[in-house]
Amino acid sequence: MEPLKVGYVGCGFMAQKVHIPNLTMMPEVELVALAEVRSALGRKVQARFRIPRLYRDHLELAADPEIEAVCVSAAFDVQGEIARDLLLAGKHVFMEKPMAVSVAQAERILAAARAGGARLMVGYMKRYDAGNELVKEQIDQFRASGELGPITLVRNHGFCGDWTAGLDAPMDRSDEPMPQSTPQPPAWLPPEQFKPYLGFLQQYTHNINLMRWFTGAGDDVRVRHVDLDADGYTGITILEMGGVRCVLESGSLSYYRWDEHTQVYFRHGWIKTWAPPLLLRNAPAEVEIYRGGEAHSFTRPLPKARWSWSYRRELEHFVRQLRSGEPFRSSGEDTLTDVRLFEEIYRMHLAQRGLLLA
Ligand SMILES: NC(=O)c1ccc[n+]([C@@H]2O[C@H](COP(=O)([O-])OP(=O)(O)OC[C@H]3O[C@@H](n4cnc5c(N)ncnc54)[C@H](O)[C@@H]3O)[C@@H](O)[C@H]2O)c1
Numbered sequence: 001m002e003p004l005k006v007g008y009v010g011c012g013f014m015a016q017k018v019h020i021p022n023l024t025m026m027p028e029v030e031l032v033a034l035a036e037v038r039s040a041l042g043r044k045v046q047a048r049f050r051i052p053r054l055y056r057d058h059l060e061l062a063a064d065p066e067i068e069a070v071c072v073s074a075a076f077d078v079q080g081e082i083a084r085d086l087l088l089a090g091k092h093v094f095m096e097k098p099m100a101v102s103v104a105q106a107e108r109i110l111a112a113a114r115a116g117g118a119r120l121m122v123g124y125m126k127r128y129d130a131g132n133e134l135v136k137e138q139i140d141q142f143r144a145s146g147e148l149g150p151i152t153l154v155r156n157h158g159f160c161g162d163w164t165a166g167l168d169a170p171m172d173r174s175d176e177p178m179p180q181s182t183p184q185p186p187a188w189l190p191p192e193q194f195k196p197y198l199g200f201l202q203q204y205t206h207n208i209n210l211m212r213w214f215t216g217a218g219d220d221v222r223v224r225h226v227d228l229d230a231d232g233y234t235g236i237t238i239l240e241m242g243g244v245r246c247v248l249e250s251g252s253l254s255y256y257r258w259d260e261h262t263q264v265y266f267r268h269g270w271i272k273t274w275a276p277p278l279l280l281r282n283a284p285a286e287v288e289i290y291r292g293g294e295a296h297s298f299t300r301p302l303p304k305a306r307w308s309w310s311y312r313r314e315l316e317h318f319v320r321q322l323r324s325g326e327p328f329r330s331s332g333e334d335t336l337t338d339v340r341l342f343e344e345i346y347r348m349h350l351a352q353r354g355l356l357l358a
Pocket of ligand 1: 009010011012013014015035036037038041056057058059073074075076077078079082096097098123125178179202278
């Protein structure tokens with residue numbers, strides 16, 4: 001089969017350190033074009049990765065008829081608008097999270113996909129981590145067999161540390177100014193709360209999205225309780241996902257790696273997964289299963305893809321599902337739920353502190 005002709009928009013940190021190197025190593029992809037508004041930076045990255053064409057911005061790239069699909073990574077509140085224009089132009093899009101900063105924006109992006117007849121996948125790489133895939137398989141098996149009884153609690157502890165894990169991939173830089181954005185926050189959000197809202201949303205959208213996948217809850221999710229510090233980041237959020245209580249512990253500390261684990265408790269045991277520092281190449285999450293009862297045991301199953309990187313696997317999934325027509329595991333439609341939840345969490349947080357606009 002001919003490789004998929006792919007374009008890339010925005011050649012900043014994630015593009016240069018993660019996605020472009022991965023794309024250039026995938027035989028199923030031909031990276032034919034790059035778009036970057038900071039043109040000197042674009043030229044450097046184009047030359048380093050030998051990308052045939054460079055465009056001034058995403059709209060120019062969208063007009064290239066050879067391009068079938070586009071990958072996008074830009075500022076939190078910019079990339080959704082880029083994705084929207086590309087989808088309207090009929091290009092399939094893989095975009096970094098967060099898809100949108102408000103439900104209204106998310107709905108406009110999804111409407112663009114329908115209008116353009118194009119498909120959108122959001123980069124929730126944790127769903128493609130080979131260790132987490134094993135966890136999901138085990139949860140579904142335990143639920144079907146009833147071996148460990150019902151799920152009683154899901155807990156995600158997500159304290160941020162150094163996520164870069166010393167990744168030494170080269171990076172071109174530029175003094176050119178970053179493009180201006182016109183953010184589209186939720187109408188009810190006080191302007192001075194946009195930054196903390198975005199900080200919490202962009203980080204913990206990963207963790208909530210992972211718990212939603214583990215529980216198979218889809219859109220059957222609501223926020224039960226929010227207890228965040230004045231920083232709008234550190235604390236505890238309790239959600240209900242498909243009838244299961246799910247706890248998110250959020251915060252950060254000076255830690256040389258990444259302090260994140262997710263534990264799914266059944267009445268008679270648990271499954272636990274430890275996230276690797278995100279940019280640690282080729283290290284899947286580590287998994288532990290405890291079976292309680294008379295003859296109890298710990299097991300530490302290992303995924304078949306022993307040395308694999310979630311970021312590479314998500315792009316492989318994108319190409320595979322485009323080819324087969326099968327749905328994405330982290331589609332734009334599914335992500336709408338995450339965007340809704342973050343509006344709900346922050347509304348509760350600000351209401352408790354008397355900071356909501358009247
Ligand atoms: N999945 C993860 O683990 C993970 C980790 C880090 C960051 N991210 C996400 O990646 C995204 C990108 O982050 P980053 O640090 O790489 O960004 P960045 O700011 O380093 O780079 C973005 C680039 O996009 C360019 N750009 C902006 N508008 C453009 C347009 N219309 N056309 C062409 N180029 C344009 C900018 O000039 C800039 O060079 C963020 O939204 C973030 O949430 C995800």
